[in-house]
Amino acid sequence: MTHFRYLTAGESHGPGLTVIVEGVPAGLPIDEDYVEEQMARRQKGYGSGGRMKIEKDRAEIRGGVRHGKALGSPIAMWIENKDFANWTDAMSVAAVGDEVDKKTHTRIVPGHADFPGALKYLHHDVRNVLERASARETAARVAASTVARRILEQFDIDIRSHVISCGAEKAPIIDASEIDWGSVEASEVRAWDPDADARYRAAIDTAKKERTTIGGVMEIIAFGVPVGLGSHVMWDRKLDGRLAQAMASINAVKGVEIGFGFDNTARWGRDVQDVIVPDPDDRRRFRQLTNHAGGIEGGMSNGNPVVVHVAVKPIATMTRPLPSIDINTGEVIEAAYNRSDICQIARACPIGEAMMALVLADAFLEKFGGDSIAETRRNYDAYIDSHQEFGVGTNV
Numbered sequence: 001m002t003h004f005r006y007l008t009a010g011e012s013h014g015p016g017l018t019v020i021v022e023g024v025p026a027g028l029p030i031d032e033d034y035v036e037e038q039m040a041r042r043q044k045g046y047g048s049g050g051r052m053k054i055e056k057d058r059a060e061i062r063g064g065v066r067h068g069k070a071l072g073s074p075i076a077m078w079i080e081n082k083d084f085a086n087w088t089d090a091m092s093v094a095a096v097g098d099e100v101d102k103k104t105h106t107r108i109v110p111g112h113a114d115f116p117g118a119l120k121y122l123h124h125d126v127r128n129v130l131e132r133a134s135a136r137e138t139a140a141r142v143a144a145s146t147v148a149r150r151i152l153e154q155f156d157i158d159i160r161s162h163v164i165s166c167g168a169e170k171a172p173i174i175d176a177s178e179i180d181w182g183s184v185e186a187s188e189v190r191a192w193d194p195d196a197d198a199r200y201r202a203a204i205d206t207a208k209k210e211r212t213t214i215g216g217v218m219e220i221i222a223f224g225v226p227v228g229l230g231s232h233v234m235w236d237r238k239l240d241g242r243l244a245q246a247m248a249s250i251n252a253v254k255g256v257e258i259g260f261g262f263d264n265t266a267r268w269g270r271d272v273q274d275v276i277v278p279d280p281d282d283r284r285r286f287r288q289l290t291n292h293a294g295g296i297e298g299g300m301s302n303g304n305p306v307v308v309h310v311a312v313k314p315i316a317t318m319t320r321p322l323p324s325i326d327i328n329t330g331e332v333i334e335a336a337y338n339r340s341d342i343c344q345i346a347r348a349c350p351i352g353e354a355m356m357a358l359v360l361a362d363a364f365l366e367k368f369g370g371d372s373i374a375e376t377r378r379n380y381d382a383y384i385d386s387h388q389e390f391g392v393g394t395n396v
């Protein structure tokens with residue numbers, strides 16, 4: 001990402017998370033309440049562990065914004081870890097003596113970052129790995145994405161998400177434009193369908209009784225994306241490739257599908273292409289009859305909603321731990337148990353939305369540029385107007 005970039009720092013139980021977002025056009029309206037609203041969405045979810053009850057995240061803006069507007073300089077944010085009060089010795093920046101409890105961790109959790117992280121970084125205390133591998137880091141990404149969302153909102157791009165499967169339970173397939181997003185937001189399991197909502201909860205309850213975890217699949221949709229974000233001309237400019245990388249970087253994500261990529265493989269080719277027809281009322285001057293491609297063809301947005309399906313695995317820490325090893329002694333033991341959730345799929349949705357926003361904002365600024373949001377707007381309007389020169393109703 002070069003046009004809109006961000007870096008995050010901080011550990012799960014450290015003093016807090018730091019985010020720097022760069023490439024923001026001047027004049028973009030930004031305030032802490034808007035950021036907080038988005039951050040709160042990351043914290044909801046049925047079957048969440050204890051931490052969500054401890055902390056209500058607030059990202060303080062510490063640079064790059066003046067009088068409610070972006071200055072064009074990097075935006076710095078700070079998310080304090082309220083839980084740090086209980087970890088001052090264990091996560092102390094300064095060296096501490098052996099008399100304090102360092103909450104050292106040596107029991108590997110299979111499926112977590114513990115094993116490769118300890119060997120790669122030569123850490124004998126696995127806490128040095130898990131503190132950063134934890135999904136706590138995604139709070140910083142969600143904070144960064146609020147700026148990306150603000151840019152996209154100026155151009156009527158709206159990002160939504162819901163859970164299309166939880167464990168073995170699936171929601172009925174429905175056209176995204178027909179989903180009542182109010183009921184998705186009201187559902188703790190982010191199901192649009194009340195029947196799916198009940199089945200998802202039952203699946204989570206069963207897994208809890210079994211003292212294990214379950215995964216799920218989320219659908220992330222961006223409405224209002226103009227034609228032409230990303231490019232076919234070079235592998236690393238392709239929008240589908242960029243989205244796949246961003247989604248796969250979310251903790252516990254093990255699969256990414258653009259549109260109905262996997263299901264389409266079982267259909268005839270003639271049934272999965274999106275046929276184009278003239279339409280003078282569409283700002284593209286044409287429209288597709290279907291959206292099997294998930295709004296991306298040749299690595300470019302085609303003006304349809306951009307649809308990505310993301311598979312989140314059942315997470316690794318369980319109240320009934322698996323057999324494992326102690327990294328220092330090699331002794332066979334039970335894996336460590338940490339406070340943990342049963343199913344993260346609902347909580348992963350705002351993170352998926354965040355990654356969609358971050359990728360689209362980058363691709364949007366790559367296409368339209370602008371040091372100020374007014375300049376971005378002029379470039380955008382001129383580009384959209386230029387599509388009027390394409391014929392509709394003529395034999396082009």
Ligand SMILES: Cc1cc2nc3c(=O)[nH]c(=O)nc-3n(C[C@H](O)[C@H](O)[C@H](O)COP(=O)(O)O)c2cc1C
Pocket residue numbers: 049111112113133134135250251252253313315316317339340341344347348351
């Ligand atoms: C919202 C969310 C919450 C998570 N919470 C936990 C957790 O409580 N316990 C756990 O073992 N893994 C949790 N994970 C997953 C781990 O962070 C992840 O599995 C681990 O870092 C190993 O990386 P990998 O699964 O991507 O290979 C969570 C993931 C997400 C998206």
